[in-house]
Amino acid sequence: MEFNSYIGLDVHKETIAVAIADAGRNGEVRFFGEIANNPDAVANLLKKLGGRRSKLHFVYEAGPCGYGLYRQILAAGHACDVISPAHTPKRAGDHVKTDRRDAAMLARLSRAGELTSVWVPDETHEAMRDLIRAREVTTKDVRQARQRIQGFLLRYGRRYVGAVWKKRHRVWLANQSFDHPAQQIAFQTYLNAMDQAIARKDLVEAQIEALVPEWSLGPVVEALQALRGVALVVAAGVVAEIGDMRRFDNPRQLMAFVGLVPGEHSSGNRRKLTGITKAGSVVARRLIVESAWAYRMPAKIGQAMLLRQQSIAVPIREIAWKAQIRLCGRYRRMLARGKKAPIVITAIARELLGFIWAIARQVEPKTIAA
Secondary structure, eight states: OOOSSEEEEEEEEEEEEEEEEEESSTTTTTEEEESSSSSSHHHOOOOOOEEHHEEEEEEEETTTTTTHHHHHHHHOOEEEEOOGGGOOOOTTOOOOOOHHHHHHHHHHHHHTTOBBBBOOHHHHHHHHHHHHHHHHHHHHHHHHHHHHHHHHHHHOOOOOSOTTTTTHHHHHHHOOOSSSSHHHHHHHHHHHHHHHHHHHHHHHHHHHHHHHHTTTTHHHHHHTTTSSOOOHHHHHHHHHHHHHGGGGGEEEEEHHHHTTTTTEOOBBBOOOEEEOOOOSOHHHHHHHHHHHHHSSSSSOOOOOHHHHTTTOHHHHHHHHHHHHHHHHHHHHHHHHTTTTTHHHHHHHHHHHHHHHHHHHHTTOOOOOOO
């Protein structure tokens, strides 16, 4: 679609800098001005620009201000792209950065087609992603609370023999006593903090379980649980972070999106592969790598997985079993060749993502009535 003008927006908490690039290779690029970052000011801008130019294309970089601006522009009937800041071209040696120049650069690059847009979730999907990230925060709180307890006990030579953080370990912790009251109060404070963090985590996970059936991508979450190592929270987290995987034409695109493909630094006849790119969502990548550890053991469908697969279609269960045969075997073969475990797990996670893509393509999201 051809546009009359390309509008670059440099968005900040309080203000938005606006620049306009007229259509055509030699079209003028000029700074329009600065407006307040609130819906009324944006509506006035859209009305002012839309009155003279019927086909406008807006762009702004993804950031902490979210997607409200994007949705307001679309609702007004204009086109809008949210741009990945990491993929915005920058001139070497350009050390002058202002809001005015940034807005003009976005408008110019948008007209040239040099910007990479990001996938924008709908409001329900964004809400589910917020819940998943809240679960990540509570998980971190539990881990930190446990580290404080372990550090406190280590200072006084208290060591537990056996599996930690199970019921028996929690009873052992409750039975610990210290000579000075201040020490006892400090230790009990750490225990209370851990219990509270675990309660918050359990509450968030319960909400995830309750809300997934009402989500349009709920069927995808259910189908992914056919895979080994991918239970409800992991499946919901991966889907929330990646979104609709049908937009990827092949699994390699999805692997690159999550950042599980190796980087490359080659020149001439020399080809050098580096570590994984670590692009995209940190949460999605961590969940997938965490799931990949489940393929260390021989292929097997245990009781928990059998129960998860009961309501899942046979073709999807067949894909999940194929994943087990391939990934468990590859884990053993790579270890036998002397590869280090973290490298092996990264490779397994990358292939696991391919099976996740294959299953997601088999499932149609459900339509939620307005």
